[in-house]
Amino acid sequence: MDRKLSAILAADVVGYSAQMERDEAGTFERLRARRKELFEPEIARHHGHIFKLMGDGLLAEFGSVVDAVECAVSLQHALAERNAAVSEDHRIRVRIGINLGEVIVEGEDRYGEGVNVAARLQQLAEPGGICVSAKVAKEVEKKLAFGFEPMGQQKLKNIAEPVQAYRVLLDPTVAGKPMAVNRHPRFRRNLAVAIGVLVVAVGLAAAWWRPWEPPLPPTALTANAKADTRPSLVVLPFDNLSDDKAQGYLADGFTEDLTTELARVPGLFVVSRNAASTYKDKETKPAEVAAALGVRYILEGSIRRVGDDMRINAQLIDGSTTGHLWAERFDGQWTDVFALQDKVVVSIAGALKLRLVSGQGKADVAGGTRNPAAYEAYLQGMEIYNRRNTPDEFAQAVRFFQQALELDPNFGAAAASLAWAYWDMDGPRVKALAFSESVAFYNVYKYLGEAAKHPSPSYYQLVASLLVREHRSDEAVAVMFKAVALDPSDPLNYVGLAEALNFNGRPNEARDYLVAANRVDPGGNDHRYYQAGLAEFGQGRFEEAVDYLERIDLQSPDPWPKFYGLQVLVSAYAHLGRSDQVAAYSDRLRNVMLERKDGGANQLVTQRYFVFKNPADIGRLLDGLDKAGLPELPEGVDLDAKDRLTGSEIRSLILGRDLRGGGAWIDKGTSWVQQNFLCDAFPKVQTTCGAIFRNPAGTPERRNEYTAVFRFDRFEFSTVK
Template sequence: MERRLAAILSADVVGYSRLMGVDEGGTLERLKACRRELVDSTIEEHHGRIIKLMGDGALVEFASIVDAVHCAAVIQRSMPSRDQGVSEEQRIRSRIGINLGDIIVEGDDIYGDGVNIAARLQGIAESGGIFISGTAFDHVAHKVDVGFSALGEHRLKNIADPVRVYRVLLDPSHTGKVVFAPRARSRGIALLPLVGLLIATIAAVVAWQWPHKQRASIAVLPFANLSDQTQDYFADGITDNLIADLTRLSKLDVISQNSVFAYKDKPHVLADIRRDLGVRFVVEGSVQRIGDLMRVNAQLIDTESGDHLWANRFDRSEADVFAVQDSMSRQIANALGLKLTPSEAERIARPPTANLEAYDYYLRAEQAARTGRRSLMLEALALFDKAEALDNGFAEAFASDAHATAYVWRSAYDDVLKSALARKRPTTRQVARLPSIPNYHRLMRSSPSCRSWTDVTSRRSPRRRRPCRSAQPIPKPTWRWHMFK
């Protein structure tokens, strides 16, 4: 039995039976023309493989989830223009579901939950819409010119576990945006409003009698780079590491890196951020690097009142970068009234490496890998190698290296993968340090190949509370199975 990880696209025509009833011959001709002139060529351009074609739908396999989502977006954006001059009841509209998951391959056919989830997502998608799973979103966010709206967890027919669902926002004005709905709503549950009213009433009574302090939620916006463009990677690194440090605090919910980087180099309004990300507090700042010196400005803002709760400027040598990050995290926690536990304080104070040159290579590699572009992935992997060579105990570098290699493999960048694997060396000895990396438990769970190992490890090390939208949603420690498969 052959298994592999793949991106699956399931599509069908909305109201196919009704369309055939209105004009059978005309509908068939327009469907054939749509396939011939749009669908088939778009799938081919995005390296898709058509598995099945039904009268009103299709099942397509892609090696890259980025290609799958981009293909779906092109198709859905192009469909309306094909129906100009056609009456409303005869217009052809499709709905698409996309999932990234493990599939079973038998001959030319594919099976398994990876396929079934895509089909179920297609079934709940809106006319002209695209729904994708949480695993797909984790790997495609900000890599395609679309936005996303989180719809929460849904129970899908014949799927054992709830599935995180995201709606793809096709309007160009939403590109790069991630909208979190205040409450996920399931379809087809007639009693949901009544149940919701009952829960709200009980909660109000309990809150009135036993008031409690709400957990603080925070978003760290990308720090502005006030130096030349070549220093972008350093400013992004300050942002990433502040997110990672704050994620270590058990009483703080931190918005993910993927979500906040949608605001990079864009004007923003606090009220919009509060609404879109659902946060009470925002950290913003800037970084200026001149030679061996750096200046970091940061401020903490209450999005409800607009008040500045804390602000500071750090003029230090770049050799003190870890001390600056440690100080910022502690001062922000103090401004929020959070008391650090000894273990939290120790984790924040622990630098990822003592070698600043290795750290610089690591930050450059992270910036290149974040793009997901074939042309930059080999550069990223080479930079990770340099960081690892300078400090073979740099666990974060090994983790990011493994993740980038796995992404290259999943994206079918064969030339890059061949070059990458030719230089790889075993990293097993770094696994012992993985639990110290932020979001280690969640990151490991997100990789199917690591779940069995994670189940064992999670019983041996303390498990921290995982925020709904915690930092770094892209899985990093996708270890030796992906590296040496």
């Protein structure tokens, strides 16, 4: 049996069966023409060969993974150009998956897991998109001008171990970038639209469950479903059976809302929408889903919309027996969508013997809407916003959110989405909307003000992130408790709460909520590994911190877990006295900091992002970095070290005094001493720290007795006695 390492490309036509049903002969001829005119010559041009043809797809082998990725991108661009010239029902769109792995050679055919993974990755790709494994991304990221966006660990059908997947960024405006840079270390999420309040009790004598409590005891970050005795449920992605496949956003939005609403039912545990989404468009066995997600019950169904008529089919399955507990069909008008959702939730509560005791409209308490037109515009915006979008598409999503808010000025989730959109803006996106960056920043707080009138979980998430930046972690913790209470199924709420608690000096509690995040969304990811490592580090448990931080994928295009995690990892290894690891990871840290363009690797950068409440916590981190040799100040500081003020001197000479000079630095804000640094937090501005030096030649009249050195700037000033 011969084996070899190969790059395998798997391609499959989207909607092939539907096209064949409409026009069998025409579809066959169009597909054959595309294969002869495009696929075969393009694959050959990139030194590959097709070893298997299926009715609606193909498998090809390449000796070079670079050739495989270049070929896939060329195919998708060429198909997009051809599709632009034909009607919608005649377009041929494909999904492509690429894997690098060992294959079994048998004549002209290829078998084995290397082939199987490529085929499964293809199923994860978007229509017209490309999905690759981590091995592929790692091999080509520095050789090709394409960016890669992480999709997280994916559980693939009939593949034993989860596979880290990446989406290839085809947009030329992001070519060469590892991923779109967010200004905060978090994952983007689908925003739940709250509809219909349900207050449910578990039997007559059941106790209320406080949804903000972690659903599992803090025993480990790996979830143990058996420790949770509540009824547990996953809402699998509803199928879109509408003739207009572009209305898939309705099924996605309906699934999201059901997940959120059911998660608010006291006594019922619901897995996150993110975890359930990995099963979209896949044939799965109920027992396998239940085992993988640690739940007993599975809700699945479909939604069909024809004009204003809607039909929703849903069924509840017991994963332990695969028996159907309940199945029902709901018919109504699109204007009845909220009532239909309420009926589904009430019916499930009844099937699980959860008793409805009272209810009232929830639109106001969770930022939702009762306006069907506003709801639909919002869902259209979210469908675009949550995929890898071009700047023009991003602008389109913003316009949908604005339309939703115009249709319902009380639609808090739409306002929060607009705030998030303006917060996530980069240069090309700002240009697409014809705004300046200052206007975009202004709009963040403008729409947060609108969202505050009818707060949603996404509103609280952004507010907490901004509060942490401003060194206000007490308030951030309180805000994130509200977010968790509104949507206990969202792992980002728990991770956001863990972040606030870590910086608030409560790392043991942070760990509790990371357990909760892993329960609603099984499987770790780099952001959780970083937060878990930070929680262990905050308790002086350096060995345990290293264990989590070592799991961060340093090859991932996402810069934030590396940026944060490497600083903690280097400090932890320094505290442990492991010089070899300190040296190795210090080099990687310097490279990541240079990529961030934050002034190189120094402790002023660290203090800008690690906004601990307690001096001991930042001291622990800086002491380790000091031992590791990370400089305190940027390169090129030409001031004499003997003129630098100590922390105690800053307290006595600077704090509490009026300052004169200093340009833009002197402003109204909160100042404090952090080791031998002066730190400041201003409203709506990230925390900044600097070193203070005496100026031997300075005078009060010239307002230059002292010099403050920050990451990029320095200011001369004097104090008023």
